[in-house]
Amino acid sequence: AQSVSQHNHHVILSEAASLELGCNYSYGGTVNLFWYVQYPGQHLQLLLKYFSGDPLVKGIKGFEAEFIKSKFSFNLRKPSVQWSDTAEYFCAVGSTGRRALTFGSGTRLQVQP
């Protein structure tokens, strides 16, 4: 069975600070990895995804994530956060042959102006 751990439940940063949100997954096979974001009052939307190839993935709004297979990790980063990045961030994993996604419990990011 797959599982996803997000270590930080609530992160508070000032604008222009750098961001790194941790995500570790548990699954022995080939995985597909995702970060979704939910802005206040809005739907979940995809930030970025990793299927194969270059382990450094770039997404929308300046976010990137690095897949480190040996560490079973897929951490999300942004060099300089903005107040508009205030949202909840979810890491998710899928596996070959199973379309359902397994989500982590989410990290609530609060960016102070």
Added chain:
Amino acid sequence: GAGVSQTPSNKVTEKGKYVELRCDPISGHTALYWYRQSLGQGPEFLIYFQGTGAADDSGLPNDRFFAVRPEGSVSTLKIQRTERGDSAVYLCASSSTSGGPYNEQFFGPGTRLTVL
């Protein structure tokens, strides 16, 4: 274009009652998913449809939960004999299945179910 829509947006019911939650996916999307999100948790998979058939219902918690998609478009999630523990936001997502096995799932706004 229109995204995934879900109705109602909020549903309050009493313990023991039956409820139906509706999902209207993005036009042309053959894959449809139901997830449930409890407070402070990430979405939890319930069931996945490919066309009209349930391709994976391993996430349904028990036989009080059932979902249908009779014409391969709109789906209804049905919960019988609701319990207080069923209170959650029920999310629907859809995706295209052309071009690869793992296309982006587009989520709807959810239905917030409260069982009193």
